[in-house]
Amino acid sequence: xxLCANHEANARRIVEAAGLTxxxxxxxxxxxxxxxxxxxxxxxxxxLRNLSAxxxxxxxxCNPRIVEAGGVDLLLAAMNTHKTNAYVQEEACGALRNLSAxxxxxxxxxxxxxxxxxxxxxMRA
Numbered sequence: 001x002x003l004c005a006n007h008e009a010n011a012r013r014i015v016e017a018a019g020l021t022x023x024x025x026x027x028x029x030x031x032x033x034x035x036x037x038x039x040x041x042x043x044x045x046x047x048l049r050n051l052s053a054x055x056x057x058x059x060x061x062c063n064p065r066i067v068e069a070g071g072v073d074l075l076l077a078a079m080n081t082h083k084t085n086a087y088v089q090e091e092a093c094g095a096l097r098n099l100s101a102x103x104x105x106x107x108x109x110x111x112x113x114x115x116x117x118x119x120x121x122x123m124r125a
Contacts, residue, residue: 022053024065038085041078045091048075052098063099063106072099074107076118089122104114 026042034040048071051062066072076090082088100105100107110116 022065022069024048024069025046028066028069028071028074031078035077035081038082038088041082041087042091043086045075045078045088045095049091049098050097052071052095054098054101055078063103067097067099067109072096072106072113076110076113076115079118079122082123083121086125089125093119093122121124 022104025049030040031044048066052066075095080089096110096119100110
């Protein structure tokens with residue numbers, strides 16, 4: 001997760017990693033395969049948070065790939081599955097914030113996927 005924090009080039013390398021599937025797909029696949037593991041979910045949310053940080057390169061490469069590959073639904077699923085895990089909640093909320101910053105379409109997608117009540121529940125926990 002720290003490889004891509006504040007490092008646009010490494011974030012791009014992760015997105016382009018693993019051949020045709022891409023690094024984002026590998027992260028999302030891990031989230032699907034380990035839905036009940038708070039540790040995997042928390043670290044995956046942290047990676048997505050860092051990959052979606054508001055940098056020019058991330059906005060062009062990482063954010064569209066995360067959203068297109070189902071990342072919003074998986075972030076919300078992690079939050080709903082691990083409601084009492086502060087790390088999962090914090091990192092997923094951060095990723096959702098980054099994905100929605102200055103992006104009206106992503107805001108709509110997050111809202112339509114149930115993001116508002118999920119984030120509100122995290123704030124109340």
